[in-house]
Amino acid sequence: VIDNVCFAVCDPGSEVLIPAPYYPAFDNDLRVKSSVVPVPVHHGSASGLRKAFHSSAGGPGPGKREALESVLPSNEDLDRAFANCSNPRILLLTNPHNPLGVVLPSDEVKRCIKWALQKGLHVISDEIYANSVHGGDDADGGGEIGQGFRSAIAMMPELSRLLGSDLIEERLHTIFGFSKDLCASGLRVGCLHSKNTRLLTAIDNIGYFCGVSGHTGYLMAQTLQDASFVKKFLAKNQANLRKSYQTLTKHLREAEIDYLPADAGMFCWIDMQRYLKDKTFAGEMELWTGLARDAKVLFTPGRDCHAREPGFFRICFAWMPEEALKLAVDRVKHYIDKL
Amino acid sequence: VIDNVCFAVCDPGSEVLIPAPYYPAFDNDLRVKSSVVPVPVHHGSASGLRKAFHSSAGGPGPGKREALESVLPSNEDLDRAFANCSNPRILLLTNPHNPLGVVLPSDEVKRCIKWALQKGLHVISDEIYANSVHGGDDADGGGEIGQGFRSAIAMMPELSRLLGSDLIEERLHTIFGFSKDLCASGLRVGCLHSKNTRLLTAIDNIGYFCGVSGHTGYLMAQTLQDASFVKKFLAKNQANLRKSYQTLTKHLREAEIDYLPADAGMFCWIDMQRYLKDKTFAGEMELWTGLARDAKVLFTPGRDCHAREPGFFRICFAWMPEEALKLAVDRVKHYIDKL
Incomplete structure (x- = not known):
């Protein structure tokens, strides 16, 4: 799904900004077919996140929420990476985060989306772990199972009020799938949520090259209908x-x-x-x-x-x-x- | 599968020679993702095939076999098309033929494969109707059901003797699928037969982007094991x-x-x-x-x-x-x- 959205939105050589560290397979996924260049964006300072580690010396860190504000790069970090690109097209966020295994604070996600849209980029919010929030460990001040995560889809109304619904509907795309949350990676079914009709038309055509079999689609539909x-x-x-x-x-x-x-x-x-x-x-x-x-x-x-x-x-x-x-x-x- | 082989073998803008008339969707299939250019190659004279038509004036044509020698373009026709290309890479044959609905004479297929390999092209033999040979109508001198078709895979030994096995194993690729013969187009399962290890390595990687679900693969395996x-x-x-x-x-x-x-x-x-x-x-x-x-x-x-x-x-x-x-x-x- 990521490959198809990149193919539809980018030219070969276009850059996709990705807050680092990030899922290692993005490098292959972006480059191999769509010839798109992943650009890691680091947080300017590593010390913020370091404080959040459970350390053998000092026990748990200072509280997850504060520390997680050091996961995503600041606007200045993003500006710097953007300035070094020749044809930046997409900001790719992964929430919950891989490899860090944390739910990102909604305000931080919104800040990054806002930054990207104001720069004329598309945003892909990769939420493949949306339903795999386990809440952590009580010993580290863990939260409740399933709590804390907010999808970019749910942020669309407030982002629309902030930036206009045209921009949000054209530029903010959310992807998810069943391979992690439903332990169904063998089924190879991913989903795209977007309100951009031109993108959806393109995906209608290029999706033909990686269509899900009717047999698997039927299985998924039957499974999802059984809400309980x-x-x-x-x-x-x-x-x-x-x-x-x-x-x-x-x-x-x-x-x-x-x-x-x-x-x-x-x-x-x-x-x-x-x-x-x-x-x-x-x-x-x-x-x-x-x-x-x-x-x-x-x-x-x-x-x-x-x-x-x-x-x-x-x-x-x-x-x-x-x-x-x-x-x-x-x-x-x-x-x-x-x- | 065709898209993946073209992607692996061609650069954007490379040409794929296709004897015309041909399956209309090849235009989209080749262009959309791999940016490869289909080049129709016509038989120099339309009159040969015309004689084979069942005509309201004169009954059936002069015998299918002779007439079918006018389906595929001659070496001169192929030479002409080849000379007009800037970066020709593939000759794409469809046998049994779509849209004509005929099994191609093996000698003609071999002639075209030989021509292509000597020009340094790859050959894709699209055999998706291999098991849909119905034999035609007795009124037109129809043959027996399932008779007459020979796969390019079966031609490999004799082509190897003619041109050397290295060339054949590097350049001749056969594709088929289950959508037509098993009426399973909804399953979206295609196959590639090739002995080119570099091609197979590339397909191993790019095939990831259009993987068949394990669930569907299992169904196919179960079905195919039941030979009767x-x-x-x-x-x-x-x-x-x-x-x-x-x-x-x-x-x-x-x-x-x-x-x-x-x-x-x-x-x-x-x-x-x-x-x-x-x-x-x-x-x-x-x-x-x-x-x-x-x-x-x-x-x-x-x-x-x-x-x-x-x-x-x-x-x-x-x-x-x-x-x-x-x-x-x-x-x-x-x-x-x-x-």
């Missing part, structure tokens, strides 16, 4: 995510590994900077290789997510049984203790 | 096609409408030249509009198929009940009698 099943399934999935997350973070705390408290998705972002032999991305790759080869634990390196600094890793915890999470953290602990 | 069901289904489908085709042509003969005897697919190509007010494509459009508006019968105009001369139309007959085929021909007859 969907509600129960999402609640169960969220509770399972929370449980896995809590198990993981309990072991991380015991192992004195710093992590950013998460409340959505299937990821946890950990800080391993102090275990780098040298503070470079080469050093990060060395640690990553060691963890994979010797500890037999596979993380996503921060560099692949366009992290600003070396030493961070994304843990995918969703499909692991409790014992495996404990074993994985034990192995990591064992490995870093020997460094 | 597939065999029965194809035989029944072929018999139904033949019956519809025979009903249609019986009424066409009664109405004295000339047609090209067909033996495959779901099409019949008719000659309405003598009903054109003027022998131009504008005249063809006028007749087409009249037939659609007044006779309520919808044909595909020859111009959309890049026919060489105006006045030909493609009839899709496959999904029509017998009474509807009679009614349609009656309406056409009624309309042209008043011209």
